[in-house]
Amino acid sequence: xxxxxxxxxxxxxxxxxxxxxxxxxxxxxxxxxxxxxxxxxxxxxxxxxxxxxxxxxxxxxxxxxxxxxxxxxxxxxxxxxxxxxxxxxxxxxxxxxxxxxxxxxxxxxxxxxx
Amino acid sequence: xxxxxxxxxxxxxxxxxxxxxxxxxxxxxxxxxxxxxxxxxxxxxxxxxxxxxxxxxxxxxxxxxxxxxxxxxxxxxxxxxxxxxxxxxxxxxxxxxxxxxxxxxxxxxxxxxxxxx
Numbered sequence: 001x002x003x004x005x006x007x008x009x010x011x012x013x014x015x016x017x018x019x020x021x022x023x024x025x026x027x028x029x030x031x032x033x034x035x036x037x038x039x040x041x042x043x044x045x046x047x048x049x050x051x052x053x054x055x056x057x058x059x060x061x062x063x064x065x066x067x068x069x070x071x072x073x074x075x076x077x078x079x080x081x082x083x084x085x086x087x088x089x090x091x092x093x094x095x096x097x098x099x100x101x102x103x104x105x106x107x108x109x110x111x112x113x114x
Numbered sequence: 115x116x117x118x119x120x121x122x123x124x125x126x127x128x129x130x131x132x133x134x135x136x137x138x139x140x141x142x143x144x145x146x147x148x149x150x151x152x153x154x155x156x157x158x159x160x161x162x163x164x165x166x167x168x169x170x171x172x173x174x175x176x177x178x179x180x181x182x183x184x185x186x187x188x189x190x191x192x193x194x195x196x197x198x199x200x201x202x203x204x205x206x207x208x209x210x211x212x213x214x215x216x217x218x219x220x221x222x223x224x225x226x227x228x229x230x231x
Contacts, residue, residue, distance in 0.1 A: 004157075033217025042118075042204050042221030043158070056218050090157055094217055103217060105150075105157035 004093050004106035012112045021076045021109045023091030032074040035090040086113045116141040116207050120222035135190040135225045137205030145207040147188045152202040200229045
């Protein structure tokens with residue numbers, strides 16, 4: 001059973017650019033959620049995808065968008081990058097309808113915006 | 115709306131000593147409660163969870179937590195810590211209902227546990 005994998009692990013962008021982060025969910029999981037973790041803070045929920053549709057969103061602007069593919073992998077896209085977008089982005093997978101839907105996290109993609 | 119407060123940002127403790135990391139939550143509805151650990155440069159790993167039933171929950175690596183509904187607390191404890199327990203610990207809550215909430219955890223700010231030899 002493979003765990004949640006994310007890519008890239010580190011990347012550097014400049015203000016105004018766009019970035020795409022990728023996540024492969026754990027085998028058997030059908031739900032993917034994304035979190036932003038700023039330095040020294042707890043993770044904050046960005047959104048969740050189930051059956052290729054967004055079905056839950058946190059307090060993030062529309063320039064944060066995502067996709068989920070038929071194999072349940074997912075992408076997080078951020079447009080018009082701002083300095084405050086520098087953070088660790090965590091992907092978590094779970095299985096809707098099974099128990100409490102325990103989240104399994106990847107190791108994250110660390111984004112630095114200059 | 116739910117919120118989580120971790121009362122200590124840093125907890126220094128000597129090896130083999132007991133430790134308690136405090137967590138209080140605020141919610142007008144029942145919630146599920148979780149503790150996660152994050153080692154440097156890694157993602158989050160689930161230590162334990164409270165869904166219902168017994169208020170004392172046992173997790174991995176010798177950790178346990180007690181759910182106290184009247185005090186809205188979910189403190190994490192370990193009777194004897196090891197150097198390898200040095201990490202960041204996060205308390206989190208999740209509403210139990212609604213499909214859109216499945217992946218939505220509300221985290222506290224985190225507590226850094228520093229175990230000294």
